[in-house]
Amino acid sequence: MTTPSLVTQDLTIRFGGHVAVNAVSCAFHPGELTVIVGPNGAGKTTFFNLVSGQLTATSGRVVKDGTDITGMAPSARARQGIGRAFQLTNLFPQLTVLENIRLAVQARSGDGWRMLRQVTAQRGLTAQAETYLEATRLTAVARQPAAALPHGDQRKLEVALLMAMEPDIYMFDEPTAGMSLDHAPDVLELIAGIKADPTKTVLLVEHKMDVVRALADRIVVLHNGELLADGPPAEVMSSQIVRDVYLGTSGGAA
């Protein structure tokens, strides 16, 4: 077993009297894709927010490659290699697809938003951006404004932006939500490609059981903010407690 890249220790957050994530201890490893499932309100998105920094834990810790990142802002966590796909919020809608990806490459390369750069360096950025365009099969729409893309291509662009940041930890929250059936396989293939890289750790929140079956190396089940089960997909999905509280309460899940 590899050393975990990401560990949560007794991770907890309270909203008033409500404990949305309750003492969740979990370790995530490079080369492994973990799907986090659970009924509505189980705490999945809140758990993600605690890892990526949108929320700060009431108690417990988040540790990335041995560094305690619990108190860090989202931008500092991103610099530590935590990458989370957000719908649309990272896009500049009036800029083209290529320009959006180029900005992400530039941000990661440490040049920030500096405009005056040498032509050769600019070309290097464009060449890198083009590799992510090709990887996400967006080359044909490279010159279109991001805002003009159909929903499915916008989701692919979100994956391209995330890849351009070259994180160690990829976090996807329902990556095919709202996508048509013909676009979803492209995004799932992209995520499968990322998980094939033994240096990358992938966390996925997902409701669709066909997506879980296609991608999961491991399943973590949250219920009422607590870790209910954690293990290989076949073991977790056949466990009686999971069938009772999760599959039993979520009619569309099976």
Ligand SMILES: Nc1ncnc2c1ncn2[C@@H]1O[C@H](COP(=O)(O)OP(=O)(O)OP(=O)(O)O)[C@@H](O)[C@H]1O
């Ligand atoms: N900022 C907040 N203030 C108060 N309560 C919150 C807040 N964020 C989340 N909660 C509560 O925490 C619980 C967990 O919510 P969360 O969105 O994490 O669940 P989820 O498993 O992602 O659900 P879904 O599958 O419906 O997206 C819910 O009861 C929710 O109402």
